[in-house]
Amino acid sequence: MLNRIFLLLFLPLLLAACAQLPDKKGGHYKLFNFDALAKTDIDMVADTHVKQTLAQLKLLATKLYKRNPKEWKKTKWKSRDAAISRIFRQPIPSVNGKRSVASIRLAFDEHYKGDRVFAYIAGLASMLTISYNNKNDFYMFDSLDAQKIYNGARNIEAALWLLQTKKDRYGHYFLLSSGHGNSTTNRSYDRLFGKMIGQQDTLAQIVAVKNHRVIKNAIQSVAQFVFLPV
Numbered sequence: 527m528l529n530r531i532f533l534l535l536f537l538p539l540l541l542a543a544c545a546q547l548p549d550k551k552g553g554h555y556k557l558f559n560f561d562a563l564a565k566t567d568i569d570m571v572a573d574t575h576v577k578q579t580l581a582q583l584k585l586l587a588t589k590l591y592k593r594n595p596k597e598w599k600k601t602k603w604k605s606r607d608a609a610i611s612r613i614f615r616q617p618i619p620s621v622n623g624k625r626s627v628a629s630i631r632l633a634f635d636e637h638y639k640g641d642r643v644f645a646y647i648a649g650l651a652s653m654l655t656i657s658y659n660n661k662n663d664f665y666m667f668d669s670l671d672a673q674k675i676y677n678g679a680r681n682i683e684a685a686l687w688l689l690q691t692k693k694d695r696y697g698h699y700f701l702l703s704s705g706h707g708n709s710t711t712n713r714s715y716d717r718l719f720g721k722m723i724g725q726q727d728t729l730a731q732i733v734a735v736k737n738h739r740v741i742k743n744a745i746q747s748v749a750q751f752v753f754l755p756v
Contacts, residue, residue, distance in 0.1 A: 568736050569664040575729045576662050579654060580614065582722050587613060587647040589715065593702040597643040613644060616662075618652040621645040626653040627753040630685050634692040634700045642701055650685055654678050654726075657756040672734035676741045677754035679726035684751035686719045 591598050591606045598609035612619065621629045621644060629649030633642040655661075657678030661668060689703050704715045734741050744754055 568670075568732065569668065571732060572658070572664045572670060572729060573662075575725050576654075576658055576664075579722050579725055580651065580662070582718055583647060583651055583654075584610060584614060586650075586715075586718055587643060589718070590643045590646070590701060590703065594643055597641045597701075600639075600641050601644070609641070609644065613648050613651065618648055618655055620652070621648050625649065626656055626756070627681065630681075630688065630753075634688055636694055646685070646689070646701065650682065653681055653756060657726075669737075670729075670733045672730045672737065672739050672741050674756045675726055675733060676730035677744070677756050679723050679730065680744050681753050681756065682719060682723050682726065684753050687751040689715075 587610045588606070591609065595606070598606050601609055603609040603612065618625070621632055622638075622640065624632050624645075626649055629645050629652065631649075632638050633646035633649065638645065657671075657674045659668070659670060659674070664670070689701060692700050694700060704712050730741060733739075
């Protein structure tokens with residue numbers, strides 16, 4: 527009995543001591559990740575999906591700014607990288623007071639004179655953040671809504687449709703992307719969007735199974751994609 531009491535009293539101290547051991551160069555070996563101890567498997571999966579999706583959004587922002595350099599030049603930022611960095615601040619900034627779907631739509635508004643890439647990517651990023659219940663780091667007491675995540679995937683599809691089809695009154699695309707204006711099509715955009723949609727759908731299915739919920743599937747019309755609530 528005394529041995530058990532001793533172990534319970536000194537185990538936290540032992541773990542703290544072992545969490546970081548000095549190496550030969552004066553640094554530390556990190557043997558325990560205490561954040562990981564508080565995470566379930568589903569938390570770690572969610573963390574990975576969210577981080578990958580945000581990384582792919584940054585890549586999409588880079589690609590769109592390369593095709594549309596005039597957009598970031600509308601701003602006070604002196605470089606493309608600086609323009610991208612301001613999008614992924616926490617919290618994700620609003621654009622003219624608009625977030626999520628409203629910000630995505632703003633990128634294709636004839637009257638909007640600002641940075642359309644900023645409005646588009648910030649809208650996607652904030653929409654996806656909302657679908658994750660405004661979290662980007664998950665622990666065992668956090669909950670995710672499979673329907674919201676699924677709807678987020680459908681909203682990425684709608685945003686892609688807007689990007690590929692919307693033109694101004696003069697017949698010019700609001701944002702150049704998949705080879706518009708060239709004889710060949712750049713399929714890297716399709717692959718990038720496909721990854722984001724696939725990750726979102728996979729996470730939705732995992733969460734639905736975990737919570738014993740059924741996702742209500744939405745059939746999007748090819749002629750007119752609509753945004754779903756998140």
